[in-house]
Amino acid sequence: MWCQLGSAFRMMLYLTVLTGLFYPGLVTAVCQLLFRWQANGSLVEAEGSVVGSALIGQNFQRPEYFHSRPSAAGNDGYDASASNASNYGPTNHKLIRRVEASVEEFHRENPEFAGIIPSDLLTTSGSGLAPHISPASAEAQAARVAKARGVSLRQVEQIIAAHTEGRTLGLLGEPRINVLLLNLALDRSLPKHQ
Amino acid sequence: MVEREAAGLGLELPSELVSALCPTGSLSRSMTPLGAFNIAIFFLAILALTKPLGLYMTRVFEGQRTFLHPLLRPLEKLLYRLCGVREDTEQRWTEYAASLIAFSVASFLLVYVIQRLQGLLPLNPMHFGSAQAPSNATRVTPDLAFNTAASFVTNTNWQSYGGENTFSYLVQMAALTVQNFASAAAGVAASVALIRGFARRQANTLGCFWVDLVRSTLYLFLPLSLAAALFLCWQGVIQNFKPYTTVKTLEGITQTIAQGPVASQEAIKIVGTNGGGFFSTNSAHPFENPTPLTNFVEMLMIFVIPAGLTYQFGRMVGDTRQGWALFAAMSVLFLIGAFICYGAEQSGNPELAQLGVDTHATALQPGGNMEGKEVRFGIAASALFAVVTTDASCGAVNSMHDSYTPIGGLIPLFNMQLGEVVFGGVGAGLKGMLLFAILAVFVAGLMVGRTPEYIGKKIEQKEVKLCMLALIIMAANVLVFTAISSVVGFQKNGYWNPPGPAVANVNNPGPHGFSEILYAYTSTNANNGSAFAGLNANTPWYNLTLGVAMLVGRFLFIIPMLGVAGSLAAKKRIPATSGTLPTHGALFVSLLIGTVMIVGALTYFPALSLGPLVEHFLMLEGKLFAALRAPLWG
Numbered sequence: 125m126w127c128q129l130g131s132a133f134r135m136m137l138y139l140t141v142l143t144g145l146f147y148p149g150l151v152t153a154v155c156q157l158l159f160r161w162q163a164n165g166s167l168v169e170a171e172g173s174v175v176g177s178a179l180i181g182q183n184f185q186r187p188e189y190f191h192s193r194p195s196a197a198g199n200d201g202y203d204a205s206a207s208n209a210s211n212y213g214p215t216n217h218k219l220i221r222r223v224e225a226s227v228e229e230f231h232r233e234n235p236e237f238a239g240i241i242p243s244d245l246l247t248t249s250g251s252g253l254a255p256h257i258s259p260a261s262a263e264a265q266a267a268r269v270a271k272a273r274g275v276s277l278r279q280v281e282q283i284i285a286a287h288t289e290g291r292t293l294g295l296l297g298e299p300r301i302n303v304l305l306l307n308l309a310l311d312r313s314l315p316k317h318q
Numbered sequence: 319m320v321e322r323e324a325a326g327l328g329l330e331l332p333s334e335l336v337s338a339l340c341p342t343g344s345l346s347r348s349m350t351p352l353g354a355f356n357i358a359i360f361f362l363a364i365l366a367l368t369k370p371l372g373l374y375m376t377r378v379f380e381g382q383r384t385f386l387h388p389l390l391r392p393l394e395k396l397l398y399r400l401c402g403v404r405e406d407t408e409q410r411w412t413e414y415a416a417s418l419i420a421f422s423v424a425s426f427l428l429v430y431v432i433q434r435l436q437g438l439l440p441l442n443p444m445h446f447g448s449a450q451a452p453s454n455a456t457r458v459t460p461d462l463a464f465n466t467a468a469s470f471v472t473n474t475n476w477q478s479y480g481g482e483n484t485f486s487y488l489v490q491m492a493a494l495t496v497q498n499f500a501s502a503a504a505g506v507a508a509s510v511a512l513i514r515g516f517a518r519r520q521a522n523t524l525g526c527f528w529v530d531l532v533r534s535t536l537y538l539f540l541p542l543s544l545a546a547a548l549f550l551c552w553q554g555v556i557q558n559f560k561p562y563t564t565v566k567t568l569e570g571i572t573q574t575i576a577q578g579p580v581a582s583q584e585a586i587k588i589v590g591t592n593g594g595g596f597f598s599t600n601s602a603h604p605f606e607n608p609t610p611l612t613n614f615v616e617m618l619m620i621f622v623i624p625a626g627l628t629y630q631f632g633r634m635v636g637d638t639r640q641g642w643a644l645f646a647a648m649s650v651l652f653l654i655g656a657f658i659c660y661g662a663e664q665s666g667n668p669e670l671a672q673l674g675v676d677t678h679a680t681a682l683q684p685g686g687n688m689e690g691k692e693v694r695f696g697i698a699a700s701a702l703f704a705v706v707t708t709d710a711s712c713g714a715v716n717s718m719h720d721s722y723t724p725i726g727g728l729i730p731l732f733n734m735q736l737g738e739v740v741f742g743g744v745g746a747g748l749k750g751m752l753l754f755a756i757l758a759v760f761v762a763g764l765m766v767g768r769t770p771e772y773i774g775k776k777i778e779q780k781e782v783k784l785c786m787l788a789l790i791i792m793a794a795n796v797l798v799f800t801a802i803s804s805v806v807g808f809q810k811n812g813y814w815n816p817p818g819p820a821v822a823n824v825n826n827p828g829p830h831g832f833s834e835i836l837y838a839y840t841s842t843n844a845n846n847g848s849a850f851a852g853l854n855a856n857t858p859w860y861n862l863t864l865g866v867a868m869l870v871g872r873f874l875f876i877i878p879m880l881g882v883a884g885s886l887a888a889k890k891r892i893p894a895t896s897g898t899l900p901t902h903g904a905l906f907v908s909l910l911i912g913t914v915m916i917v918g919a920l921t922y923f924p925a926l927s928l929g930p931l932v933e934h935f936l937m938l939e940g941k942l943f944a945a946l947r948a949p950l951w952g
Binding site for chain 2: 130133135139148151154156158162163164166173174176178183184185186202205206207212213214215216219220227239240241242243244246247248250251253255256257258259291292296298300307308311
């Protein structure tokens, strides 16, 4: 085996140059040329400054914005430099207490809502950075947002409908709404009445 | 209601069984037609790709011309010349194994050194490994560097760290991406050597490791990764060398968004069934897996090479039915696992349903158990990914297995315990399935009192002994380490395990905590790398024991299997007679599935009953677990 080590180290060195430097370099060059926006993080601008990424969720607290799912990334949630999940198991007391608290908070913030809250709105995502909520979760918040913005429920619902993405090819994934893009659209077309 | 629906499907299920498996009490609540259709479409896509890729791979490893030769052949020759390899060399199994080990030693040292020196090396815009590193950065200690090096060299890609706050871009590329190629190529090489053991007659050699390594890297992994990387980037996966971007969100909060050369690493992570994410949350992270389409393609890429290998096996031994028989056995195990896992996750957590959470799927929301899952994938694509990644030795995750329901989490765990024989990682799965095929014909031979044969080779004492040796080492590797970590005590705030006893590192109290430990050693032994990620594994005790489990799981499996290959290659091929058990029919496929299930179940049932099984029944009774009991030590 020892006489093979020479070949092994040389092979490792050349493979490092090929697959560790040349290959990522080539991919970077082509991607920066063809898919510049995506390659740099799908960053979204509003009024001239970058407000986030179309793929990364954000924390929203104010009543006039749609809220994202709870997040376990970083200390305050949605820390995009420290993706993380709760990793709570189904019989963990902390999971049940957290969901209970979220249910209470949701009903407090949305007194108009009388239904059962969709499961995605009360659970943390796998990445802690999920940009989407389900259409049902948006619908559940629509009345609050309309009231906070002083507009009719119908207007808000139209914007929700326009921002609902269906399943890919009618088959893959789930219908969903990008919360940041939805909130940006609200600010554009239904600015909050001061 | 349950009985009525079951009867409608023409099934007679005992009502206790239905209510035990299906907490919401209704089969229609545990699956949606579209979700089931997703699983079926995925399977059909794999079925369609198996033969074309298998044919291509056969050509590559038999040294025949492919459409990529005009471009890559000069590069291949150049690599041989630079490394002093003669292309027509033939190695005995011992030399083949020695080359593989030498290559792994060189890889290990290089990965270890690059990690430890990252603070001094370029392409490190966030200054990891130096004093200016971000405040949430993880320090790369010797034990963490050992664990990571063992992890990537063995194709496990277990991660005790979170990528975006631990490693520079150079480490991610020149150490980790390279190993994604190299460890996968070495795994494929060893599988091809095993196939040659069956295919050759009265030969004492198995081919040349270096040639197989270079060919699989150049003709298989590089082109597939390049195509996959461009596709992923088009869909939104990032690829740049910038420092992290800081933005002001709509509500005026500062958000720091991690960047990096992700697409190139993501592609080979999937194609090479490595599974080590650029980011901490792996393929759940929107920058690694942004859309349902990338999710589907990632799952396809995980399975396609292992599936192609079954066809290559049939082709090289001269009877493609033999390959399809293995494919059939794998398919049955895959589909059973996929539907059980999906059913359990779509049924959801009954404890949440009681709190006023809508876990019933509708057209407007996914329902089910969404803790640790992304809305863009929903339940079906998450559960399918979990099954695919553990059938194969991939270990990438698009949802957090730790938060699965007990039965949903049992399936990934059991898949790995079966030895990842269901398609398996690049190469690893075929080796495992051939091991079980040898055992299956051996068991059948015992029943009728006849020397067993497989693919025209007599299976004798030596092969069966080597197979059993590999099996016993694997089982002991999982169970002994799990047992030790369940009881061993350490000084609190000491060096070995600062949280105190090894059980203090779990994130979930009760049986789920035991499942976390069992999952960790199962995953590392099987070279999978997925985790019940709540376990805090970045301590010297876990880093070292998990690292050793990975090395044992890789090399003490591959070496006996190469021994089997060497022994088989030397044998004559005997013609099939009327007394030969045909190994391409339904009878053999059932026997093979039975062997896999019985060996797996007998070995792991006791451990599984202490973890996910007991948790399942306690969950149905509404039992919750608040905190660890008083630790045994410390």
